[in-house]
Structures are given as C-alpha cells and as structure tokens.
Amino acid sequence: MSSENGIxxxxxxxxxxxxxxxxxxxxLAIPIVRYLLSPVTRGKKIGYESWLSLGGLDQFPSxxxxxxxxxxxxxxxxxxETDDIACxxxxxxxxxxxxxxxxxxxxxxxVRWFPQxxxxxxxxxxxxxxxxGSRASGPPERGLFQYHYKIEDGKLLIRAGEMPTxxxxxxxxxxxxxxxx
Amino acid sequence: MRLIQKLGxxxxxxxxxxxxxxxxxxxxxxxxxxxxxxxxxxAALMCFMLQIVTGILLALIYVPxxxxxxxxxxxxxxxxxxxxxxxxxxxxxxxxMVALVLIHMVQVFLFGAYKFPRELTWIVGIFLLLVTxxxxxxGQVLRFDQDAYWxxxxxxxxxxxxxxxxxxxxxxxxxxxxxAGATLSRFxxxxxxxxxxxxxxxxxxxxxxxxxxxxxxxxxxxxxVRRATYIQQYHELTQKDGIPFVPAAVGKDIVFSGIILLSxxxxxxxxxxxxxxxxxxxxxxxxxxxxxxxxxxxxxxxxFLPPSAETPILLIGPAIGIIVLLALPFVAGEGEKSWKRxxxxxxxxxxxxxxxGTLTHLAEHTPWSPxxxxxxxxxxxxxxxxxxxxxxxxxxxxxxxxQCHNCHSLxxxxxxxxxxxxxxxxxxxxxxxxxxxxxxxxxMPAYGKNLSPAETTALVAFLETLHPANQKPASNAxxxxxxxxxxxxxx
Numbered sequence: 001m002s003s004e005n006g007i008x009x010x011x012x013x014x015x016x017x018x019x020x021x022x023x024x025x026x027x028l029a030i031p032i033v034r035y036l037l038s039p040v041t042r043g044k045k046i047g048y049e050s051w052l053s054l055g056g057l058d059q060f061p062s063x064x065x066x067x068x069x070x071x072x073x074x075x076x077x078x079x080x081e082t083d084d085i086a087c088x089x090x091x092x093x094x095x096x097x098x099x100x101x102x103x104x105x106x107x108x109x110x111v112r113w114f115p116q117x118x119x120x121x122x123x124x125x126x127x128x129x130x131x132x133g134s135r136a137s138g139p140p141e142r143g144l145f146q147y148h149y150k151i152e153d154g155k156l157l158i159r160a161g162e163m164p165t166x167x168x169x170x171x172x173x174x175x176x177x178x179x180x181x
Numbered sequence: 182m183r184l185i186q187k188l189g190x191x192x193x194x195x196x197x198x199x200x201x202x203x204x205x206x207x208x209x210x211x212x213x214x215x216x217x218x219x220x221x222x223x224a225a226l227m228c229f230m231l232q233i234v235t236g237i238l239l240a241l242i243y244v245p246x247x248x249x250x251x252x253x254x255x256x257x258x259x260x261x262x263x264x265x266x267x268x269x270x271x272x273x274x275x276x277x278m279v280a281l282v283l284i285h286m287v288q289v290f291l292f293g294a295y296k297f298p299r300e301l302t303w304i305v306g307i308f309l310l311l312v313t314x315x316x317x318x319x320g321q322v323l324r325f326d327q328d329a330y331w332x333x334x335x336x337x338x339x340x341x342x343x344x345x346x347x348x349x350x351x352x353x354x355x356x357x358x359x360x361a362g363a364t365l366s367r368f369x370x371x372x373x374x375x376x377x378x379x380x381x382x383x384x385x386x387x388x389x390x391x392x393x394x395x396x397x398x399x400x401x402x403x404x405x406v407r408r409a410t411y412i413q414q415y416h417e418l419t420q421k422d423g424i425p426f427v428p429a430a431v432g433k434d435i436v437f438s439g440i441i442l443l444s445x446x447x448x449x450x451x452x453x454x455x456x457x458x459x460x461x462x463x464x465x466x467x468x469x470x471x472x473x474x475x476x477x478x479x480x481x482x483x484x485f486l487p488p489s490a491e492t493p494i495l496l497i498g499p500a501i502g503i504i505v506l507l508a509l510p511f512v513a514g515e516g517e518k519s520w521k522r523x524x525x526x527x528x529x530x531x532x533x534x535x536x537x538g539t540l541t542h543l544a545e546h547t548p549w550s551p552x553x554x555x556x557x558x559x560x561x562x563x564x565x566x567x568x569x570x571x572x573x574x575x576x577x578x579x580x581x582x583x584q585c586h587n588c589h590s591l592x593x594x595x596x597x598x599x600x601x602x603x604x605x606x607x608x609x610x611x612x613x614x615x616x617x618x619x620x621x622x623x624x625m626p627a628y629g630k631n632l633s634p635a636e637t638t639a640l641v642a643f644l645e646t647l648h649p650a651n652q653k654p655a656s657n658a659x660x661x662x663x664x665x666x667x668x669x670x671x672x
Contacts, residue, residue, distance in 0.1 A: 077362075078246045078248045080251075081463070081464075082359070082463060086463060086464040107335040108337060109331055109470060116583055118630070124470060124484075126588075136626030141489070141491075165347075
C-alpha cells in the first residue's frame, strides 16, 4: 500500500464520515424544526377555535355593557389562571349583541368600560372607544376587536380561542355584521 | 506553604495552564488605560457573574409554570429566609448590568475603540447589548405577574404587526394561541438556557479579542488610526510605555467592581425586590401595566407616535438602529479616536441620551394615559365651585360623572391626556366649547350621544367659569356685533 493511497483512503473515510453525519443532521433537523413550529401548526387543529358560552342572556341586560369571562378552549393543566379570559358584552337592544375583546386594538392592554360616559378607555397609551367599539381617540388604528356570537337555548355563545392582535384580528371577522344564530 | 507550592506544581504539570494564565495576566497594556474610564466592561462582567449566581439560587425555588410561578415568587419573598434579598439582588443586578453595558458602550464609542482593528469586538459588543436587553425582557416575564402578562400581550401585538409572518410570530412567541403555560415555559427556557448560553459565548469571544488585540490606548487628539500602521504603532506603545495588566492596571477594575457590588446590595436592601404585582389573572382588568425601567422609553414612544407611523417605525426603527451600530466600525474604521476631535459623535451621544432620558421621564408620569379613577377619587377643588350658580355646579357634577376628569386636569389634579382646563374659557368661546364637547376632535371623543342637552348646557356653563377673575372669557366679537344690534339695551 503506497502512502498516497493511504492518505486518499483516509481522506475518503473523513468524507464518508462527514456525509454520514450530514445525513443524520438533516434527519434530526426535520423533527426539531417540526417540534419548534408546533405552536404555529397546532392552530390548524379542530377545536382550536370553539363556540363558548358566556352564560345566560339574563346576565346581559338590554342596553348595557357587562364584563363576561370564559375559559379558553385549548388548555394545559399548568396554565393556572391564564385560561380565564375576559370580554365585554354589549346588549344593544335586547336582540342584537356585540362582544368585544378585552384587548385594546393598539397594543393589547385591557380596556375598561365607563357606563357613565359610554366609553371604553385603555390605561396604557390612552386609547378610547365608543360604546359600539369604534375608535374614539388615541393611538389605536381601528375599533375594538369583536367576537362572532350566537344565541342558543337562552345562552350567549362566542367563537374564541386566540388572543386578538392588530396583525391577527381573528375575533374581528364579524366586524360590522355580527353573525346571529 | 511548601505544600501549596507542591500541590500547585503537581496540577500545573498536568494542566499546563500556569504559563498561559501568567502571560494573560501580565500582558502589557498602555499606561493610560489604567484609568477610571476603563472599568465599565469589567464591572458589567462582574454583574453578569452575580446574575448567574443569584439566578441559580432563585431557580432552586422558582417554579417555571404559569399556574405556580406567582405563588413561588410569594414563597421566595416571604417564606424563604432572605429569599426576598436574593430576588432583590437579581433584580437590581439586572438594572445595573444594563446600565453598565450602556455606559461601557458610550465610553467605547467616545474613545474610538471600535476603530481598526477592533471592529469585531464592537460588533460582538452590540450582540452583547442585545442579549443583555433580551435577558432583561425575558426576566421581566418570569416575574409572572399582571405586568408580565399584559407586557407579553404588548410584545405579541408588536410581533403581530410584522408583515406576512406576523400571526405566526405571535403563536411562536406565545407557544400557542393565547398567553398561557406554554408561554412562560418558553420564556424560562430563553432566560435560563438560550440567552445565557449566547451571552457566555459572546463574552468569551469579546474578552478573547480584548486580550489578543490589546485594550484601546488612550485617544490623543491628532493621533490618527490607519490600517497600514496601527498595529505596529500599538505594539511599540505597549512595549515602550506599557505596564503589566496585573498588578498595575487591574486595581481600578477591582475597586470599581466592588463599589458596584456594594451598590447593588445596598439598593437590594433598601428598595427590596421588584414585585411581583397582582396575580397573572386576565380577568382582573383593573390594572395599568408598565414595563421595567429600561423599556419605559419605548412605552413612551408608542404613545406619542402617530398611529399611521407606528407600525413602520416599530418594525423598521430597531432594524435600522442595529444596522447603523453594526456598520459604524466599517464606515469610520480609521481616523481620529479622540472625542475632542469628533463633535458629531459627542452630539449623537448627547442627542440619544437626552431623547431616551426625556422619554423615560415621561413614561414615569404617563401624561398620555387617562387617570382611570380621577372621576371618582379626585374631587374638583373648592375654588372652582365657590360662588357658582346651581347650573354651573351641576355642570361640575357632569364633569366628574362623565369622566372628563380622567383626561382633563383642574389645579393639576386629574388626567393629563387632554389639555388642562383651569383657564379653558379664555381659549374657547361658549359656542366652541359646545362644539368641542358634542363633536370631540383633536384626539377627544365626541360626547354628543352621551350627554343630554341639559347636561351639555350645564357642563359648558361650568367650563365658561374657568378663567382668572381679572380676565374675561373668550367671546366671538363678530357674533356680539351682529347679535348686539337686536340685543343692545335701548338708549
């Protein structure tokens, strides 16, 4: 065996080793990436957005806006209190409802309802909204996010499951034309 | 003594680290670099080590679970001997570390230390700043309270504005569709494994380059950096006029680090730990979330930007800032180092410092936020009510009951979202007041639908009284002239 031959054989072995490790690396990378992206892909599963009851209609007197809470449809046992989400329910006239997300359309802070002045105000950057959720003043670029709702068996149901954000106003699909069962 | 020496020799024969360590310690540095201006980097490193130690101590108790984190913080604060102190040291250590990194960066910038051949040291330093801020933000999230919860909501709202991938970025950041257990777990992984790993790696490279390239010499006006000659000149400088780092230059570093550690401990003792504030229960909405100190300027900026400019500035601004910082050593890699010959550099630092300082100061007072309970907790001062008619006093009641006070102050009490109304009658005539109340505008909601005509009349009557006793309220002269023809008393 010549020394040149030996070197080339060693070089070939190194190349083979690198090649093998490369294949293993790719084979491992696929499940790792898939695992890391699971929060994104999980969203497409059924049940991720569900109809959730906010309680009986008698809790929401006509012409008033009340705070309601619901439990998020997708939960983990260790979520603690974070699964309990608040929203504002406006009973427009006993027939029509509006269900607003608690999150300000600017940066998501919790808006508060002031029945005396019929305004929602945000404590963070001073956004304000009228009683129908439309923008009144401040930095928000739009009105409050709204949930789809329907009424079944005397209960108010909303379609929820995702925190509404300015780039992903899922709760806003019903904006302007609330769906009613 | 001989035993120690023998032990040392035994280890050194096997480890063979004695010589490189001695050479590192005794490497020659320019005489003037043994200065009080050159102590910030080592102090920041000392802070980082303190953070590692206190962080590990906290991890002994802390439970990284959305359901338990807040309770475990309460246990740390109240149930474990001196747990509050460890939390306080970790919290204050974080503030000191960010401050020292920033001061170090300003010093390096003003002393031209980023110029050839230390460009990469500067760039790694930028990454160190970013990961340090990353530690500060993720650490704030681990203090899983109301501020952390809504802070995450703000982070998600910002992330969602990224074009195209925004919604995915939100899910990736939160670990799911809402802020919940998965969110805290991933921020824990970031804060405890990922970012510290990066930080240690960057610190290693940063220090290695400081040793290999030598510490920046004291900048002298007129001593120009040129790529062709600099390394030779620096070598001559350290050989001719250099001193060994240990023991000649290290003294000030040690003293300053000691002072910093003492200051952190003193702040921790005196001010105590940061929070936690209320429980992270999203149904408790009586909260006004605020970011930690080093992100207050951003908080202020977000409320002052016009809505249309917000998204582009929010997303492009930081990218431009980082690119500018990274490009700096390539654009200005040669030339003068001394700040005495670099007026634009000095002005830039001053401008940035004044801007950040002003925004931070504003964020501590949040003049843009309504005072949510002013209408019910801050009565109208008596001097605005004395000697007023029943109608005017009723208007004052409307002013309180309709939450006007949340945004408008009287005698410096109440919100500052809108203008103070102490002398509003001097600025607006009666008709203008009515129009402003009913139609709103200029960032004020319209109250037309929320006030009865009687309430509006009363409110405006009250506002009309808000002027100094010796100055007449504003009036429309042309109106007076045209109406005056019929209303003037007969001669």
